[in-house]
Amino acid sequence: MRAWKRPEVPRLPGQSGPPWLHDTATAALIEARPNDVARLYVCGITPYDATHLGHAATYLAFDTLQRVWLDAGYRVHYAQNVTDVDDPLLERAAATGVNWKALAESQVDLFRTDMEALAIIPPNDYVAVTEVIDEIAVAVAQLWDAGLAYPVPVEPAAEGAPEPTDPAGSDIYFDIEAAQRASSWTLGDESNLNSDAMLTLFSERGGDPDRPGKRDVLDPLLWRTARPGEPTWASRVGSGRPGWHIECSVIALKELGTDFTVQGGGSDLIFPHHDMSAGHAAALSGHPLAGVYSHTGMVAYQGEKMSKSLGNLVLVSTLRAEGTDPRAIRLALLDQHYRTDWEWTDAHLRAAESRLAAWTGAFGAAAPAGTGTAHEVVAQLRAALAADLDTPASLAVVDAAAHAGVDDPPLVALAVDALLGVAL
Template sequence: MHAWPASEVPALPGKGRDLRIHDTATGGRITLDPGPVARIYVCGITPYDATHMGHAATYNAFDLVQRVWLDTKRQVHYVQNVTDVDDPLLERAVRDGQDWAELAERETALFREDMTALRMLPPRHYIGAVEAIPGIVPLVERLRDAGAAYDLDGDIYFSVDADPHFGEVSGLDADAMRLLSAERGGDPERPGKKNPLDPMLWMAARPGEPSWDGASLGDGRPGWHIECVAIALDHLGMGFDIQGGGSDLAFPHHEMGASHAQALTGEHPFAQAYVHAGMVGLDGEKMSKSRGNLVFVSALRRDGVDPAAIRLALLSRHYRSDWEWTDQVLADAVERLARWRAAVSRPDGPSADALVEEVREALADDLDSPAALAAVDRWAALQGAEGGTDEGAPGLVSRTVDALLGVAL
């Protein structure tokens, strides 16, 4: 599966800071020192609807991670999946009378268009669940053969008791896990499971649903968590730098994925840091497909909203915060974009050397994009009030905003 085209990232003078980022597993900030190649895995969409602002906020956060690392003169090995077969996708296809594969292909294409418009840097590997199945099957067989998985009426379940580190990613107790499992795709009430929290690794073929040859597992399709594990292990290996996604993925998805990988390899941890973006709400509720309270990137673009303004709206809130999308958030971003463009359109201005370092420091400090925006605001205000004589300043500000914030002025 192909990703989307990359926008050029301008080179800035000097060198950026190492990233200090909040790790869900430890509950505090850690400083990452990835070496010459930083490795990141971000969980992708289930493509049964267009990209909404919650998606965009999450991918914007991890785009900032890439930009901070690139500014430290590292390479970035970024991997993202697409869950192009799963219950929500199949249910939407049945509801709308569509072929599930065509629905997935169409919505994935729209997601690529939105990511291109928002100037999100693409992953090096963009892998669909379906194309990953040949690599998933042997992992499930290995878990079963090692006693870390078991058969239940033809379905294969992972035993969470097989991983002594289970629970360390989310830090939740068993009762909280059970509640979230029921809400987020698990089946804790199914009779016959060894532990109510055990997740499915391989679902035996159901009538009217797609299935694939699972060798000794029988025909079926993969569970949600093992999909990402197979892709991450194949392309990044154990101990990669960041596992990322929305905060609703900490449990069960990232918890279960870590346990799958750790049981498979005998190594710990699966990722050095588990990084989670907050939820975006609308009208007092979390923005979600099930509630139908969505603001779509593609719809805003069709209405003529500049993608740079959409990106500035996302950047105006800290990535870990839960926040509300409103018309005023977007209006403020449109006004900020106009001020910045006016400021850099002048032939000279106040020195921007300190601004570059302010933006670098803000982003290295747990991706503090509001502080980075405030630094640019101060330069733009000074430009408007006093101007300056540095002919290179407007260009340097434009390159800084482009390289570190992904906003083209």
């Protein structure tokens, strides 16, 4: 699947170092230092109602990470999925009377347009789940053969009935207990949650703890056997379609390999998605999935977390259609630290527009020279971003330079473009 046009990322004189990122798994700052190539996986959209500001904030955070790595002299290999077949998408398509493929395609096109407008660096590998169904089915078969997956009949089996020995015709579930015995992964390694919290989130985020026939209430679905009216694919494990978590495990391993540098996404993916994805990957490969698990905070609107289910969305495309400069949207999002939960208001956008005007006047083509040292401004910018991507601190650095003036305005403009993605 094609991504979107890559923005020009200028090179700055000198070089920064690798950033320190907050790692969810250890609750500590870890230096995200690649051995050679910085390998990054960020979970992509389920394509309906794209792109709201919660999406944009997440992808902007990992765009900033890429820019810091590039400034440190690393090559970056970035992969992202598109969950273009899943229950929420199918439900929305049915509710609106739109073909599910057409709905997904239209929303992915909108997402591409929004990402390009926001100057987000695109993934090197932009992979739709429907493009890798065969690979996912092979992975499910591998887990089955290893004794790490088991069948659950669609209709509850009679009491005392033997478990099916053939995967075809049953839903297939991941056996957490068996996987923990067979690999170095343990449930909760990535999320740092206790069992009660896990059960609550599993129930809220697509899990089925009450499904009869499961060995453990938290065991996740790997393969959903064919149902009438649902899209389905033939495979060795029977006709059906993938579960949620196995999709990202397979795509990440396929494109990036094991032990990649950073697994990223919104904090609503920590459990069960990233915990289970890591478990699947460890069971398939015998290696950890990633070195750092990095998560963004949630963006609220009108008192509630911005979400498709609630419908309280502020869409990038709507703001753009109203004439908002995408650079102002970007600055409004950068003014919040990527790990914080916060609420969007129109005041954020107004402040960003004022900031953009001030920066353009101070560092644009006709900007007069001042007494501040541009090279020191660049050094301060680099230091702020290396400290857990502290974009609010970096904006404050540029604000101070705009107020005082600098001896080389074009250099600061170049740094703002390279590191913050805002072309002045």
